[in-house]
Amino acid sequence: MITNIVEFFKNLPAKQCASCGSHIEEQHDCYSNTCTTCASKDL
Secondary structure (H helix, E strand, O other): OOOOHHHHHHOOOOOEOOOOOOEOOOOOOOOOOOOHHHHHHOO
């Protein structure tokens, strides 16, 4: 059982881009799943 919610969020893995697999430099709990490079290609 998780006793501290802060520890839970600290231990989340780094997000990866769904298109290219690079690490996303954003908050781990944000909703985007693509990096800025891949997102700009879609425009």
